Amino acid sequence: MKKHDKTPISFARLALALANDYCSIYVINAEDDSYVEYSPSGDDKELVQVSSGKNFYEDLPQNCRELVYKEDQEYFLETFKKSNVLKALENGRSFSLTYRLVIDGVPRYFFLKTIRSDDRSIVIGVRDIDAEKRKELENEKNSRAYAEIAKSLASLFEIIYHIDIETGNYTEYSSSESFSKQGFGRSGNDFFERAKEDMKRVIHPDDRENIINKLERNVLLKALRKKGTVSLTYQQLVDNEYHYVNLLAFIQKADKEHIVVGVRNIDAEKSREAQSQTFSDIALALAKRYEVIYLVNIVTNEYTEYSASENYRKLKVGTTGKDFFAESQMNMKRDIYEPDLHMMSTVMQKENLMKGISTYGKVPVNYRLMLDGRPQYVSLYAVRPQDDSDHIIIAVANIDEAMQKEFAYQDMANKDSLTGVKNKRAYAQAEAELDDYIAKCTQPPFSVVVCDINGLKEVNDTKGHNAGDAFIRNACSIICNIFKHSPVFRIGGDEFAVIMKGSDYDERTHLMAELNKVLEANKHNGMVILAAGISDFDPDMDMRVQDVFERADNLMYDNKKICKALGDNK
Incomplete structure (x- = not known):
């Protein structure tokens, strides 16, 4: 080739x-x-x-x-x-x-x-292209109409999103440069997926899991249809500081196909509320949310520890101490997970911590502690109650369960449960990404390989679905072992796709020969047989990944016919 x-x-x-x-x-x-x-x-x-x-x-x-x-x-x-x-x-x-x-x-x-x-x-x-062109024109018409709505709301909200419920496509209207820097663009696709990624980055750890869950597409739609509006208050990074913001979501009566989301900064209101609280009120509120709290005198470095968790008492940090910063540096070598030690050692140096609090008003940081014999995610939050206070408060919360759920959800969403390779959803995401590069004429060379398992139906019919599942896993192993540096996707019951770029693309002829060699040996040994087809992206002819896929798919079916004629897919 x-x-x-x-x-x-x-x-x-x-x-x-x-x-x-x-x-x-x-x-x-x-x-x-x-x-x-x-x-x-x-x-x-x-x-x-x-x-x-x-x-x-x-x-x-x-x-x-x-x-x-x-x-x-x-x-x-x-x-x-x-x-x-x-x-x-x-x-x-x-x-x-x-x-x-x-x-x-x-x-x-x-x-x-x-x-x-x-x-x-x-x-x-x-x-x-009549259907797609008319849909494009209709979207442009809707965008112009909503621009008038956005103008009237601009004085109330820093940023507004107009979201297509069916497709997830959205348009952003921002009256605040600070908010527009946080993510998104003026328009885009898959609002809910992109919002989730942005929320992981800009929302305070204390609020992150709750807000991500409530802004999940189906959860939000259910709440909107039940209540009409959804209002959420949380902390978000704005100009490198956490500010309280309020999000208001609703569906217009005249436009049931779109969600309008407005976000406004209410930090000044929250600050006024906070100023009316006494230091003991703050400590009490923190105690309910954090496993351990330190009250540190920044003049003498003396500290008092308040622990609400048995796990943290096992760290053997005293209830009082003479030098918080020196003792912290010693304790970290014993308690912090090794890959996070250097980062935390730097953050918790007194000069660095105080500089961060002075600049941003607070210092939040996530890291891992060794608890119960394994690394667990925790979130540290350091703040000075008042600008002229001689004390800072440092609170630590265990967020391991939330982080593990987040990792599991990410993995589950894009993984095929039977084979462990990427699934059809992940392929669609990869295809959309490549289509964007193709549209911009910046796509580097790539090939698509389509593979289909021969004889799976016979295995299911004669040996049962457990044997069929094992048959699928064996076929997947063959593909993964050949294309070791390329993503493999299970896109159907017995169908797989591979997107080859970089070194695998350069070696694609050799890799296909290796695949054929393995399949030829399997044919004589009565093992798994695949039909396969490969096609290269042609920038002069291909307008989308689907064009490349269809050629590879057609070649795979041609190969399957040959296999059937030779009796290889009984």
Whole structure:
């Protein structure tokens, strides 16, 4: 298999690639402009000639007047000139155009893409994009309408999100530079997934798990449909400081397809409330939330410890002490999980800790302590009650259970429970990421391998599903052992996909040969047999990962037919 280069593409190769997605294909002789029109026919998408002509560009104006929507005709003819097409095709580039044709008296949007197939031919593919284009236009219309709403709310909220319930696509309106820096962009997709990632970064550890759970898509929708609105108050990083914010979410009566989320900074209100509390009130409130609290005199370094947890009393830190900072440095060597020791040793130096409190008002930090013989996640929070106080308060909470749940949820969401490899959800995420790079023309080379297990149904029918599950795991092991440096995805019951980049992409010919070698040995030993197909990304022809996948899938099915003919998938 050769690496991608810029040599001209044959018409046969183009026809195979374009037949599934394009409703008309024109092949123009580059020397005399004569042309033939083809159209896919039947389930196999076989190309059938439907028309021809002596000069494509001379026939174009007449065809335009007959077929192109009247409002688009001038633009179509002005843009789709021979000179423009040839200029675009220089250096291997393509020419594309979106316009409307009149079909059964109704204008429909079509997309036209022109590429050079070889030295003598130019190939034009025409695709019906009416549904997706109209959805795009509708989204733009909704965005303009909501812009007016956002303006009226701007004085109340620092940031507003307009979220499509079905797709998760969103638009952001921000009146505060501080909030707009925290994450997201002016628009994007999968609001709930991106919000979860941002919340892990900017929401205070004490509030993080609760807010992430309440803003999970299904939980939020259930609450909105029951109550009409959802109001949440929590602490969030703003300009490197934790501020109290209030989030208000609702669904408009006139627009049931979108959620509106507004966030406003209420830190000043909370500060006024906090100032009315006495130091003992604060200590009492902290005692209910933290396992251990230290009251440290920053003039003498003397301290008092208040412990609410038996686990922390086992750390053998005294209830009072003469030098909190010196004793902490000694205790950390014994109690803190080794990979976190250097970081915590630096953070807990008196100069660094006081500088952090002076700059940000507080210092939050997560790390791991050795508790009950294993590392457990804890969160430390250091604060000075008043600017002129001689004391600081340092509180430590055990957040291990919440962190472990978070790690487990992340792992479960993208892992196939039977094989342990990535699942179809993870493949969709990887595909979307690659599609973004393709759209920006910044995607490095990659290949897609599609594998399908032969004989799984027979194993299930004759030996039972436990044997079938083992059969699937064995097949997965073969794939993982061959493509050791590439992500493997189980995308169906008996189907796997591999996205090869980097070193695996460079060695793809060798790796496929290794796979075939293993399968040939398995065939003689009566072990698992796979059908496989591979296809490379072609930036001149492929508009999305799905184009590459479909070619690999078709080649896999061709391989499967050969295996069946040879009796390899009984």
